Amino acid sequence: MSQSAKQVWDSCIYSAEEERDFVRDYLGPTLHEQGLQHIKLVCWDHNRAEAYDRAQKMFDDKLASQYVYGIGIHWYMGDNYQNLKLINDVYPDKKIWFTEGRQENGPHLGDWNVGERYAHSMINDINHNTSAWCDWNLFLDETGGPNHVNNLCSAPIIADTVNDEVIINPSYYYFGHFSKFIEKGAKRIAVCTTTDNIEATGFINPNGEKVIIVCNNSENHLTYALHNIDKGCYISMLPRSIQTIIV
Structure with a gap:
């Protein structure tokens, strides 16, 4: 059963059916009426674990599906790469975008395991039909912020505002193997x-x-x-x- 993304920070809670109906009955038609149909709508924007269920609810409705370019995924509930293959198998005209990934709990300075996490995700997301991959934040401060709800993370580049230094984390170099050559x-x-x-x-x-x-x-x-x-x-x-x- 699909769950909504309830967070302590600013968020909207939509069930799969509510998201589908909002796109079908309001957002999609309004964009077209205003000449903004070139904007690419990506639904779900959450974990791979529930991505197929969300895709099915949205894309099986032909009226809603016509307005949606694809589905966005994150990495926080496990790999679940088979769900991406299934989405592509059943809905080959829809794109899959990795729209968010972050290393939790602060800056993780010099941690090569974080770089490996990036590579593992990018390689397997790409191999399971993902066509875009976006970090949560490329640049954060020495606390892993700023963040108004203390959701502190790591990033490929850390700005040490205390010592006026820029710190390059290992994930930066792992990311570069993809962004510099593809x-x-x-x-x-x-x-x-x-x-x-x-x-x-x-x-x-x-x-x-x-x-x-x-x-x-x-x-x-x-x-x-x-x-x-x-x-x-x-x-x-x-x-x-x-x-x-x-x-």
């Missing part, structure tokens, strides 16, 4: 692995270059064979590391 207009390509110790995804950029992102989640040095059609090579990886290969 270009606008890139298309995802098939990438498969033969071990659970490696997670990988790949894209082909508009200029034809292929970008393969590989994450070693194990405590071991690994050597893997990269096969690209009729070519290949062996590549070594340090424990708990990430690589981007451009071919």
Whole structure:
């Protein structure tokens, strides 16, 4: 059963049916009447765990569905990547966007595990048909704020306002393996692995270059064979590391 997102900060509580009816009967028609139909509406905007149920309620209603571009997801209740595949299988014309992810409980300075959390989410969200991925906040202060309800978080970049310094967290570098090399207009390509110790995804950029992102989640040095059609090579990886290969 789908649950609403009730928070201690500013929020609206909509059941799946209420959200559907509001879009169908009010928001969607109003945007069209005002010539704003180019605005992309994304429903749900919460955890993957309940994303399919919310998608089903919205997209099975043809009148509501016509106004909605896709569905937004977060990472807080677990991986649940199979739900994203199911949404794409049943509603292939709808987009899936990762609209929020954050490391809870303060800045986590220098914590490489947070970087791995980013990579794990991005690789698997992308591989399960997510077409956009957005951080909660890229830049926060030394407390993990500011925040009016003390919901303090980490971020790739921390501004130390006490010492007038900028601190780059490991998640910044993990994020860069995706944002620096996957270009606008890139298309995802098939990438498969033969071990659970490696997670990988790949894209082909508009200029034809292929970008393969590989994450070693194990405590071991690994050597893997990269096969690209009729070519290949062996590549070594340090424990708990990430690589981007451009071919």
